[in-house]
Amino acid sequence: MKLITPISFVFQSVPEAIVFAIFFVALMGMRVKDNLIKATLAGVLLASSTVVFWAVELPFLVRFFLQLPVFWIILYLIFRAPFNKVMITGTIAFGLLIIAETISLELALLIFGITHADVMQSDFLKITVVSGGYVVLLIISWVMNKKRWSLFKQQEQIEMYTTKDVRKINTYLMVLVLQVLLIVSINLSYVTGFFQFSNLAFHIVTFVLIIVTGFLLFFAHNIITISAKAGELEAHKEYLKNVNDLFVTIRGQRHDFLNHLQVIHSYAKMGKTEKVQAYANSLFAEVKEISKITIPNNATLSALLQTKNVLMESDGIELDINVKSSFQNTALKDIELVKLVGNLLDNAREAIIENDVVKEQRKIILKIFDDADYTHLVVNNLRPTLTEEQIQKMLVSGYTTKANHTGIGLSIVQQIVERYSGIMNVTSSETDGTVIAIAMPIVNKSTPELTNTEAPTIMR
Structure with a gap:
């Protein structure tokens, strides 16, 4: 049975890949409207690469895990983002796309009483039953752009991560990527007939993996947020030190004020007017150096x-x-x-x-x-x-x-x-x-x- 036909390529594979690219752009924190042409180009190239891989006679999982690095390379060449971020974001976006498609598919099977075999044999069903998942991902992409949220938002805002912080963040993100890959491989294996377990086992495993992935995503975001707050605290401490240094200087000048008055008084008593003026000018210049940037309140x-x-x-x-x-x-x-x-x-x-x-x-x-x-x-x-x-x-x-x-x-x-x-x-x-x-x-x-x-x- 041919899994990809010209009709399903044009109306299902290409739109699917474009939605994936748009979702990738949003997760990266880039504006979708500014990268729509790039996302469309990436979608066409990703869909074309999928056709090439499906034409090769290889075991399904081997083909799938060979295809993913090609996705990373295409996304990297088009968007020119750091490759490690492309790899993490691309994998997560791909996994969430498959999860959205699976949920949309399962709901369609439940509501309309059709089977997986019916879907695989009909281009129309291939296109329509998963479209709900695409709509949801596009809405999520719009919301992320509106809120200016990204997977790396908190990490980008702070430069002062400790080695321990970086290690924690990278560990959780990599576990998240591996978890998503596992979900994707199980889902695709099931849909294409490679999954050998019962339906019940499949649903139980998928549910557990989705829950675990959700927890991993929550913990990763939590770690990034905590690290960001720690970085803000360090920045705040640095500027508080500046505040303290400034007012130490001011207090020092106030402490010396009486001494300065005594010198001026002595010059005045001796009638040395030029000395008084010169000393006062030098004193004024010193005070002005501090007071000129002393902002009330x-x-x-x-x-x-x-x-x-x-x-x-x-x-x-x-x-x-x-x-x-x-x-x-x-x-x-x-x-x-x-x-x-x-x-x-x-x-x-x-x-x-x-x-x-x-x-x-x-x-x-x-x-x-x-x-x-x-x-x-x-x-x-x-x-x-x-x-x-x-x-x-x-x-x-x-x-x-x-x-x-x-x-x-x-x-x-x-x-x-x-x-x-x-x-x-x-x-x-x-x-x-x-x-x-x-x-x-x-x-x-x-x-x-x-x-x-x-x-x-x-x-x-």
């Missing part, structure tokens, strides 16, 4: 900007800071504010360094201010500029134009902005350079905008 932001300012100075980058809001009117948590501002400044700084920008154009402008409804954050580096294609790609997690860099910074920024229904806009031109403008909704208007005397402005 937000010690965390003060510490962050102080730290970034020192880094910019060491790299010969001019930093122009104009802060007239402390972000206290938004719903942002301190750790999210650190990620938001820190990632934008880091990206701008690294872009300048990586592109060897000339001294005259090594400048970053940071503005934070409020209007009636939003707190605005603007980061502008005069060079380098970006093409429209680079702007479209830069928000994709993993994309970067910088060497030895993860490329997840702006993806994290975008996730934070969307989490609070904010607005993010990226522009780039020869005149203005690259500008990233973010607007976060104001939820508490009790804190007034900083006045000109309170707002730190740096122009070096």
